[in-house]
Amino acid sequence: MSNLKEAVINLRKRIEKQDYRGFDPYDALNSWLFKLPLFNKNKPIRFIGQQLIKRFPLNLRYLLAIPKGENPVSLGLSIQAYAYLLRAGEIEKKEAYERISSLMKRLEALIPNGYNGACWGYDFDWEARHANIPAYQPTVVATGIISNGLYEAYRITKIRGLADLVLSAANFIVEDLNRSLNDQGLLIFSYSPFDSQKVYNASMKGVRCLVQAYDLSGDKNLLFLANNAAKYVLSSQNEDGSWFYSEAKGGNWIDNYHTGYILDCLQSLEDIDPDAQRKHQIEKGLNYFEETFVGELGQPHFYSHRPWPVDCTAGGQQILTLTRFNLLKEANLTATYMINTMQKKSGGFAFRKFKNYFIRTEFMRWSNAWMFAALSYYLYKDSMQS
Numbered sequence: 001m002s003n004l005k006e007a008v009i010n011l012r013k014r015i016e017k018q019d020y021r022g023f024d025p026y027d028a029l030n031s032w033l034f035k036l037p038l039f040n041k042n043k044p045i046r047f048i049g050q051q052l053i054k055r056f057p058l059n060l061r062y063l064l065a066i067p068k069g070e071n072p073v074s075l076g077l078s079i080q081a082y083a084y085l086l087r088a089g090e091i092e093k094k095e096a097y098e099r100i101s102s103l104m105k106r107l108e109a110l111i112p113n114g115y116n117g118a119c120w121g122y123d124f125d126w127e128a129r130h131a132n133i134p135a136y137q138p139t140v141v142a143t144g145i146i147s148n149g150l151y152e153a154y155r156i157t158k159i160r161g162l163a164d165l166v167l168s169a170a171n172f173i174v175e176d177l178n179r180s181l182n183d184q185g186l187l188i189f190s191y192s193p194f195d196s197q198k199v200y201n202a203s204m205k206g207v208r209c210l211v212q213a214y215d216l217s218g219d220k221n222l223l224f225l226a227n228n229a230a231k232y233v234l235s236s237q238n239e240d241g242s243w244f245y246s247e248a249k250g251g252n253w254i255d256n257y258h259t260g261y262i263l264d265c266l267q268s269l270e271d272i273d274p275d276a277q278r279k280h281q282i283e284k285g286l287n288y289f290e291e292t293f294v295g296e297l298g299q300p301h302f303y304s305h306r307p308w309p310v311d312c313t314a315g316g317q318q319i320l321t322l323t324r325f326n327l328l329k330e331a332n333l334t335a336t337y338m339i340n341t342m343q344k345k346s347g348g349f350a351f352r353k354f355k356n357y358f359i360r361t362e363f364m365r366w367s368n369a370w371m372f373a374a375l376s377y378y379l380y381k382d383s384m385q386s
Contacts, residue, residue, distance in 0.1 A: 002288050005090070006334070007339040008375045010347030012081075015368050020103070021068045021073055022364025023061050025351065028053035028192030030124040030135075031064035032215050037174035044227045047127040059361040067070075068364070069123035072110045072136075075103045076120075076146030079162075082315040083153035084376035088383040100153055104161055107146065115170030115193070119143045131195040131298070139192040140177055143169050144205025148268075149373070151212040163216050170213030170222055173206045186232035187225075198247040200256040204265035207233075211269045223273060230269055233262065234281050241281075241288030242304065255306035256293045257317035261288060264317075264324055286325055293318065299341070312342055316370030323374075323381050338371065 028050040041046055053060055067191055079100050086096040111118050119138035126133045130372035133139060147169040154162035171370040180198055189206040191197040210226040213219070242253045243262055266282050293301045294313075300314040301307035315338040324330035334337065342349045349367040362368065 003339065004375065005379065007335075007343055007347075008085070008090070008372070008379065011349070011375065012085075012347075012367060013341070014347035015074075015078060015364070015372060018068070018364065020078055020106075020364065020369075021070050022074070022368065023059070023066065023068055023113075023123065023361065024071060024122070024363055025054045025366050026050060026122070027061070027069060027124040028064070029064055029067065031061075031066045032174040033064055034125075042130065043127060046125075047129075050127055055359075057357055057359050061149075061361075069107070069178075070110070071123050071365045071369075072107055072120040073142050073145050074365045074369040075107050075110075076149035077365075077373040078104050078149075079107075079153045080149030081369075081372040081376040082382035083156040084373070087156050088376070088379040090221055090376075090379060097157060097159065100157060100159060101161075102148070102320075104159070104165070106149075107165070108297065108350065110136060110306075112138060114311065115172050116175035117173070118147075118165045118168035119176070120146050121192075128191075129250075131192060132365075133192055133194060137192070138172065138176070139193070139208045140173065140189055140202050143172060144202075144209050146266075147209045147212065151209075154216075154287065154375050161334065166209065167213050167217055169181065170210050173209055174222070174225065174294055177206065182232060182235070184231075184235070186235060187229050188232045189229060196243055198254050199251075200236060200246065201261040201265075203229055204233055204262050208265040208268045211272050217270050227273065230278070234266075234278060235377070237281055237285065241284035241286075242292070243285070254292075256300050256302055256314040257312075259285070259289050259293065260317040260321040263321055267324060286321075290327070290330070291369060294322070294330060294334065297331075298330065298335075298337040300334060309354045309359075310330055310338075310341060312338070312349045312367040313370050316374035319374035319378055326381070328378070328382060328385065331383075335375055342367075342371075355358050 057149045082096045082099050085091040120142045120147045121137045121139055125135050147166050150162045151166045176193050178196045181187050188198050189203040191199050207226045207229045210222045214222040242254045263285050292304050300318040302309055302311055318334050319331050348362040349371050352359045
C-alpha cells in the first residue's frame with residue numbers, strides 16, 4: 001500500500017506542476033500544419049494525420065508546435081480524485097476544497113455558448129469516424145465523465161456549485177442531444193449534438209448524469225428517461241455479457257474501457273433505482289469483464305480478442321470498475337501492475353506499451369488524469385475497509 005500511496009503523491013505532484021495541462025493523443029489538429037489550406041478541411045488527411053501522430057512511437061508535438069492544452073476532462077477527473085483523497089485522509093480538507101473550487105471555476109469558464117445546460121468537449125478539433133467536432137464543442141462522453149466527477153465530489157464535500165453543474169449538465173442531455181428510437185420505443189442518446197451515432201457507452205454516460213441529477217433533484221422525469229435509455233443498452237447486450245462499441249458499420253469491436261464505462265454507469269443507476277433484471281445483466285457483464293480483460297498479473301487486456309496494448313485509460317478504468325464492484329484485491333493487482341509498468345520517473349504515466357515497443361509519451365487526460373482518479377478511488381474504498 002505504501003508503494004501505491006507514493007505513486008499517487010508523485011502523480012499528483014506531476015499534475016499540479018503541469019497545472020493540469022498537457023498533450024493529448026488526439027490533439028494533432030492543434031498544429032499549425034492543419035491550419036494550412038490543403039489540410040484545414042480535408043477530412044481524410046486530417047483523420048489520418050491525427051491517427052499517425054497518436055500512434056507514432058516518438059512525440060512529434062514539439063516539432064509540430066502543438067501546445068499543451070487545458071482539457072476539461074482532466075479538470076473533472078482531478079476534482080473527482082481530490083474528493084476521494086479527502087475521504088481517504090490523504091489531503092487536508094482546506095486544500096482539497098480550495099483545489100476543487102478552483103478547478104470548478106475553470107470548468108465553468110470552458111462551457112461553450114449556445115446550449116441549454118453545462119456541457120464540455122475537448123480542447124482540440126477532433127476528426128471522429130462519423131463526425132467532425134470542433135474544439136470545446138460538447139459531447140456526452142466529455143460531459144458525462146465530468147458530471148460524474150462533480151457528482152462524486154459533491155457527495156463528499158457538499159460544495160453546492162458542484163451539484164448545480166450536474167443538474168445543468170442533465171438539462172444539456174435532455175434538451176441538446178439527439179435521440180434515436182428502436183422498435184420497442186427505447187431511446188439512445190447521440191454522441192454529440194452534431195450526429196445521431198448509437199454508441200452504447202456514450203449514451204450510458206448520459207444515463208448516469210440523468211440518474212445522478214434525479215438523485216439531487218427528485219425529478220422523476222429524469223429517472224424515466226434514464227431507465228428508458230438504459231433499457232436500450234441492456235437490450236443490446238450480447239449473450240456472453242459483452243457489448244459492441246456501437247451500432248455503426250465497423251463498430252462491432254469489444255474493448256476494455258468502453259465495457260467498464262457501461263458497467264459503471266449501469267451500477268450508478270442500480271444504486272439509486274434498483275432493478276432485479278438489470279442487476280442480473282450487470283453481473284453477467286461484470287463476469288465477462290473479469291474473465292476477458294483482467295490478466296493474471298492484473299494487466300488490462302485492451303481488446304476482447306487480444307491483450308495488447310497496455311493502455312492507461314484502460315488500466316485506470318479497470319481499477320475504477322473493479323473497485324466499484326468491491327473487487328479490491330483485483331483492483332490492487334491492476335494498480336500495482338500499472339505503477340510498476342507504466343509510471344515514469346516524473347510521476348506521470350506513459351501512454352501505451354505494445355508487445356514489441358513502448359509509446360512513452362505522457363498525456364494529461366488519457367494517462368495522468370485517469371490514473372489519478374482511479375488510484376485515488378482505490379485508496380478511498382480501501383480506507384473504508386480498514
